[in-house]
Amino acid sequence: MSKDPLLQPYQLKNLTLKNRIMITSHEPAYPEDGMPKDRYRAYHEVRARAGVAMTMTAGSAAVSRNSPPVFNNILAYKDEVVPWVRRLTDACHDHGCAVMIQLTHLGRRTHWNKGDWLPAVAPSHEREAAHRAFPKQLEDWDIDRIISDYADAAERMKEGGMDGIELQAYGHLMDQFWSPATNTLEGPYGGSLQNRMRFSLEVIDAVRKRVGEDFIVGIRFTADEDMEGGLTEEDGLEIARTLQQTGQIDFLNVIRGHIDTDPGLTDVIPVQGMRNAPHLDFAGKVRREIGLPTFHAAKIPDVATARHAIAEGLLDMVGMTRAHMADPLIVRKIAEKREEDIRPCVGATYCLDRIYQAGDALCIHNPATGRELTMPHEIRGADEKKRVVVVGAGPAGMEAARVAAERGHDVTVYEAAPDAGGQIRLTAQSERRREMISIIEWRLDQCMARGVRFNFNTFAEAADIETDKPDVVIIATGGLPHTEVLSEGGDLVVSSWDIIAGDVKPGRRVLVYDDAGDHAALQAAEIIAASGAHVEIMTPDRSFAPDVMAMNLVPYMRALQDKDVRFTVTYRLKAARRSGNMITAVIGTDYSNHIEEREFDQIVVNHGTVPMDELYFELKPRSKNLGAVKQEALIFGQPQPLDANPQGEFALFRIGDAVAARNTHAAIYDALRLVKDI
Known part of the structure; x- marks a missing residue:
C-alpha cells in the first residue's frame, strides 16, 4: 500500500472511503429542469x-418550493429527482x-422572481445584499412545513442511492436562524443561541427519523462569521x-466567514492573489x-x-x-506519481463567477x-501522424500545440x-494575478515532454510555413489593442x-475609458492609482467591468477604493483634443444629447483587440479548406471537412483572438474542439 497520507482509506461511520480526497458540494448549474441529468452525471462520473x-x-439542492433555484439548483422537493439521482x-x-x-x-439568499414566484423567507425582514430580496419573516406554519420538507428531501436522496447528505447551514436558512445579525424572531426560535438553534435541531431530528441511524448525515457550517454582529x-x-x-x-464541514456580500464570499472562497488555504488551521x-x-x-x-492537511491531522477529508x-x-x-502533470x-x-451571473460553471x-x-x-492518439504548424504561443496556440502533440x-x-x-504573460505582470502564468507554463511543460519544437523571436511568414511542408496550419496570432474608437484624437x-x-x-x-468591460481596464487603473495619480474609470455601460464579475471584482475594489479613483457609468468618450499640456476629453452619453468636456493629462482606452490576421489571409487561398470551419462539426466535436479546394496544400484554421476578441476560456476551447480531431 502507498504511504502517501492522501491515499490512505478513511472510515466514516459505515462507509469506507478509499482515500482522503473529496470534491465538496458545489452547484455547477448543470441541472436541466431542476434535475441532475446526463451532463450532471458525466461531470461527476469522470472524476469518480x-x-x-x-x-x-x-450546492445546494433545494428542499422547498419557497427556496427558489437562484443558482439553477437541483430541485430536491420533486419526486421525479429520484431516478436521476x-x-x-x-x-x-x-x-x-x-x-x-x-x-x-x-432562506433570504435567493429572490422571489425565480421558480414559483413565492416570497423569500427568513427569520427577519432584512435582505441579503447579494440577492436583494426583502424576505417575509417566518411564521410558525412556515417553519413546520420547511422542517417536513427537509425530511422529505432526505428520504428522496436515500432512495436515490446517496451514501449520505450534508445539510448546508452557512449563509443559508439554518445559519440565518443561528446568527444574531439575521434572526429577529421572538419566542422559541429567537433570542438565545439555544433558541436560535432550535430550528436546525428539529430539522436534524426529523431527517434522522426519516432516514434512520445508519444513513450518514453531516453539516457544513460557519464556525465564525467574522462579521460585526x-x-x-x-x-x-x-x-x-x-x-x-x-x-x-456524523461529520462537520467547516467554513469561516460570511457570504451575504461579494467581499464576504470572496474571503470564504479566495480567488487568485489571495492566500492559499486561509482557514485550514481554523478547521x-x-x-x-x-x-x-x-x-x-x-x-x-x-x-x-x-x-x-491530512498528514498534520488538521482534516479527515480534504476538499x-x-x-x-x-x-x-x-x-x-x-x-x-505524475503530480507534475496535474493541470493547475x-x-x-471563472467557474464561480459565471454561476453568480446565472451562467454555468466553466x-x-x-x-x-x-x-x-x-x-x-x-x-486519444491519431490514426495518422501529421505535421502541424502553430503560429502564436498564447493560450490558444499553446493548447493547440499540446493537443496536437498528445495526438502524436x-x-x-x-x-x-x-x-x-x-496576453496571459501581460496579465501576469500583476503580482496579484501571477498565478495565471501557470496556464502557459503547464502547457509548455506538456509540449516539451512530447517533443514540440518552439521558434521564439520569430515572426512567421508564408515562406517559413512552406519550408515546414505542413499538413495543418493553425493561426493563433492573437490581436492588438483596438484604440481607434474616437471621432477624433x-x-x-x-x-x-x-x-x-x-x-x-x-x-x-488619467481617464481610463473602458468600453470592453474586462480585466485589462481595471488592471491598468490599479497600476495608475498605485502611482498616486487621480483616476477616473468611465464606461458607457450601466455598470463597470461586467466581464470581471463579482468575486474577481473584490480585489480590484480593495486596491482602488482607498486611492484617488472615481467610477463613472453611462458616459461615452466621443473625442480627444490637445489643449496645451492637457487633453480635452469630449464626453457624451447614449441616453441623451448631453455633451461635456473635461481635461486630463492622459487618456487610456480599453476596447478589446483587433485580430492579427495578415498571415491567415495570405495562406487562405492555398489551403485545402480555404480557411473555412464547418460550425456543426465544431459544435458537436466532429472532424472538419477539407474538400473546398482540392489543389490546396494544407488545412488552415485560426483560433482565439486571431478570429475575434474574446477571453482565455474561449481561446483554449477553440483549440481543443478543433485539434482533438486532427
Missing part, C-alpha cells in the same frame, strides 16, 4: 473514474466513489458542541476541540497543501473542488469541464515574442496594454 474517494453534488449515484459507485448531496433551504468563534464552537452532543451528526482547531470527523475546502489548489474542475484526474496522477487551478474563479483553462459529453479530458503529431510553434504566453490616447506592460508611464490625471 479517476479515483476521487467521494464527490458531493449540489439514482443514475448519478450508480455511475459513481461503479468506480468505487461515494456520493453525497447537499440539501438546503436558501454575527456569530463569533465562541458561538461557532458552541454550535459544534451542541451538534456533536445530539449524536445525530483543524474545530476538529481538535469537537472530535467529529472534519472536512474542509477553501483554496486548497495543490497536492502539497492537501497532503499537509479539492476547484482543483478538480481544472483537472478531474488528480487522484489518478497522484497514484501514478490558477484561482481565476474552468478558465479546461474547456472539457462541464462538457464531458462532447469534450475529452484525455486526448509532429508539432512546430512559431512565436514572435521571446517567451510563450501572449485617436493619436492622443494609449491602450490599457501600454500601461500594464510598462511601455507608457502613468500620468497624473
Whole structure:
C-alpha cells in the first residue's frame, strides 16, 4: 500500500472511503429542469473514474418550493429527482466513489422572481445584499412545513442511492436562524443561541427519523462569521458542541466567514492573489476541540497543501473542488506519481463567477469541464501522424500545440515574442494575478515532454510555413489593442496594454475609458492609482467591468477604493483634443444629447483587440479548406471537412483572438474542439 497520507482509506461511520480526497458540494448549474441529468452525471462520473474517494453534488439542492433555484439548483422537493439521482449515484459507485448531496433551504439568499414566484423567507425582514430580496419573516406554519420538507428531501436522496447528505447551514436558512445579525424572531426560535438553534435541531431530528441511524448525515457550517454582529468563534464552537452532543451528526464541514456580500464570499472562497488555504488551521482547531470527523475546502489548489492537511491531522477529508474542475484526474496522477502533470487551478474563479451571473460553471483553462459529453479530458492518439504548424504561443496556440502533440503529431510553434504566453504573460505582470502564468507554463511543460519544437523571436511568414511542408496550419496570432474608437484624437490616447506592460508611464490625471468591460481596464487603473495619480474609470455601460464579475471584482475594489479613483457609468468618450499640456476629453452619453468636456493629462482606452490576421489571409487561398470551419462539426466535436479546394496544400484554421476578441476560456476551447480531431 502507498504511504502517501492522501491515499490512505478513511472510515466514516459505515462507509469506507478509499482515500482522503473529496470534491465538496458545489452547484455547477448543470441541472436541466431542476434535475441532475446526463451532463450532471458525466461531470461527476469522470472524476469518480479517476479515483476521487467521494464527490458531493449540489450546492445546494433545494428542499422547498419557497427556496427558489437562484443558482439553477437541483430541485430536491420533486419526486421525479429520484431516478436521476439514482443514475448519478450508480455511475459513481461503479468506480468505487461515494456520493453525497447537499440539501438546503436558501432562506433570504435567493429572490422571489425565480421558480414559483413565492416570497423569500427568513427569520427577519432584512435582505441579503447579494440577492436583494426583502424576505417575509417566518411564521410558525412556515417553519413546520420547511422542517417536513427537509425530511422529505432526505428520504428522496436515500432512495436515490446517496451514501449520505450534508445539510448546508452557512449563509443559508439554518445559519440565518443561528446568527444574531439575521434572526429577529421572538419566542422559541429567537433570542438565545439555544433558541436560535432550535430550528436546525428539529430539522436534524426529523431527517434522522426519516432516514434512520445508519444513513450518514453531516453539516457544513460557519464556525465564525467574522462579521460585526454575527456569530463569533465562541458561538461557532458552541454550535459544534451542541451538534456533536445530539449524536445525530456524523461529520462537520467547516467554513469561516460570511457570504451575504461579494467581499464576504470572496474571503470564504479566495480567488487568485489571495492566500492559499486561509482557514485550514481554523478547521483543524474545530476538529481538535469537537472530535467529529472534519472536512474542509477553501483554496486548497495543490497536492502539497492537501497532503499537509491530512498528514498534520488538521482534516479527515480534504476538499479539492476547484482543483478538480481544472483537472478531474488528480487522484489518478497522484497514484501514478505524475503530480507534475496535474493541470493547475490558477484561482481565476471563472467557474464561480459565471454561476453568480446565472451562467454555468466553466474552468478558465479546461474547456472539457462541464462538457464531458462532447469534450475529452484525455486526448486519444491519431490514426495518422501529421505535421502541424502553430503560429502564436498564447493560450490558444499553446493548447493547440499540446493537443496536437498528445495526438502524436509532429508539432512546430512559431512565436514572435521571446517567451510563450501572449496576453496571459501581460496579465501576469500583476503580482496579484501571477498565478495565471501557470496556464502557459503547464502547457509548455506538456509540449516539451512530447517533443514540440518552439521558434521564439520569430515572426512567421508564408515562406517559413512552406519550408515546414505542413499538413495543418493553425493561426493563433492573437490581436492588438483596438484604440481607434474616437471621432477624433485617436493619436492622443494609449491602450490599457501600454500601461500594464510598462511601455507608457502613468500620468497624473488619467481617464481610463473602458468600453470592453474586462480585466485589462481595471488592471491598468490599479497600476495608475498605485502611482498616486487621480483616476477616473468611465464606461458607457450601466455598470463597470461586467466581464470581471463579482468575486474577481473584490480585489480590484480593495486596491482602488482607498486611492484617488472615481467610477463613472453611462458616459461615452466621443473625442480627444490637445489643449496645451492637457487633453480635452469630449464626453457624451447614449441616453441623451448631453455633451461635456473635461481635461486630463492622459487618456487610456480599453476596447478589446483587433485580430492579427495578415498571415491567415495570405495562406487562405492555398489551403485545402480555404480557411473555412464547418460550425456543426465544431459544435458537436466532429472532424472538419477539407474538400473546398482540392489543389490546396494544407488545412488552415485560426483560433482565439486571431478570429475575434474574446477571453482565455474561449481561446483554449477553440483549440481543443478543433485539434482533438486532427
